[in-house]
Amino acid sequence: MKKIIKAVVAMVLISTVIFIMTGCGQSKPTLKVYNWGDYIDESIFKDFEEEYGIRIIYDTFATNEDMYIKIKAGGSDYDVAFPSDYMIERMISEDLLYEINYNNIPNYKYIGDEFKNFSYDPTNGYSVPYMWGTVGIIYNTTMVDDTVDSWDILWNEKYAKQILMLDSQRDSIGITLKKLGYSLNTKNVDELEAAKDALIEQKPLVLAYVGDEVKDKMIAGEAALAVVWSGDAVYMNWENPDLEYAIPKEGSNLWFDAMVIPKTSKNKENAELFINFMSRTDIAFKNADYIGYSTPHIEARNLLDEDLINDPTAYPELEDLVNCEVFKDLSDFLREYDKIWTEVKAR
């Protein structure tokens, strides 16, 4: 018995030594980036590593809520995250974000002024805008012969089982509120109940509640109509020219995603280095050109293809979006939204 124990101890010691030694050989500093799936040109990580010798560890999330809960619960150590407007507001109010030292991010000056001073980050102290866009309907012109200019078409029985909805509670409840003529930041329980009833009424017509799969499904012609983010619409139109994007006349959601440094970060300066790198003109251009989303970076935007800059899907005039609203943090009232979405899905 003793011999066995000795052997085991020796084994453990040897493997520990080997582990530490090999560890030293490649102990590059690392940076943990937490982003939406399909939302960055991943070759940029290699560029960053070559330039600064910092290796990127990359994780993705599917919804803002998903990301928030992971950071809030602790146990993670992300250095940079990419939440949307209302979630940034919530994370600031719950003290989950570091204030950014903008002296370390000189490239911040390239971000258009119209993308600063929003209510989600009123002091411009915590975030660097990454992408922006709208929520709208993408439709396949070979399958839809009505004019798509209203959310009502998603409740049209003619397209039963050909409609894809987003599996994201703020977005799906939000567009329903808009359809009914309410604000998508409503805190009125009656309005929310009306939205819930409308969503339940719509459920038999819905083919599926999806996330990123929506792109493959629409490109392959699996469905006629889908609720999507404008940047994804640009990409889908590249892949399948039959697909067109429309922002319904009732108004929609205007959104901004930004880079932030959560308090879970262990190396704030490297995080700032990365954010600055992402905001460098060549990199911002490379990224926007690859993912198709609309960049708030003035110089990068000017480098983009003429067709894309003039495409109202990607770059609508902000003045044309008067009916559109930016999501606001609902703080404790969010529980009502959670409950309604759970009930719609459970039905």
Added chain:
Amino acid sequence: MKEGRISSPYIIWMTIFIVFPILLILFFGITIRTDEGFKLSLENFQRFFEPIYLLVLWRSIRLAFISTVICLILGYPMAMILANKDLKMKNTLVLLFVIPMWMNFLLRTYAWMTLLERGGIINSFLSLLRIPPINLLYTEEAVILGMVYNFLPFMVLPIYSVLIKIDKSLLEAAEDLGADSYTVLRKVIFPLSIPGVISGITMVFMPAVTTFVISRLLGGGQFTLIGNLIEQQFLFVGDWNFGSAISIVMIILILISMGFMSKYEKENEGAGLW
């Protein structure tokens, strides 16, 4: 003494990764989060017994039950074929049956998505026969198909392992006494294979009733099962207390059915998987 020493790592392991998490779930389940911290309350359970969540529970049980029945109907003859001693290709067949189990089940479920979709292989084949495409994916049937496909081996293998152990002289005796093959199956083989059937049913029903991936991928988020509800509470809503309460209800259900099964198994001097 010696046994104690050998088992201690397992006991520590189980305490950390099984007992402790269950205690945590219990704690979250019977409390609610307030501004002053956690407060003892049964509110979560009360919420679970609202009609809407009972509907989810009912749907989970119903779909799992249907899948289990289909697995039994498909699996029993399959197990008998595999257990047939005279079969020449027996080992090859068993191997062919087991190989898919070595592949990740998520991957196999994704494969079904491409098979079932409107432009998928099945519908392309139908269009060759001039049949218009039908909605196969994102239906309740697709969810059941996914469950049956993924869990069928768990029905076949326990039955198979019991069937091959049956003393062949019993079958010969029955035949000598004038029983035809149907009577032999009904009066001898089937009663002797009950322990295998019971473990098969348990091993299909349990994972089917708790699954959340199959219903999301093949059901398109429309058929919320109890597993989806738990996942949603933990990952998207962040209401750990409600999520834990649902989990407790689930654990209790599983314990009850396991107790029921093991009682049944004892009566039959079980030779199942456990």
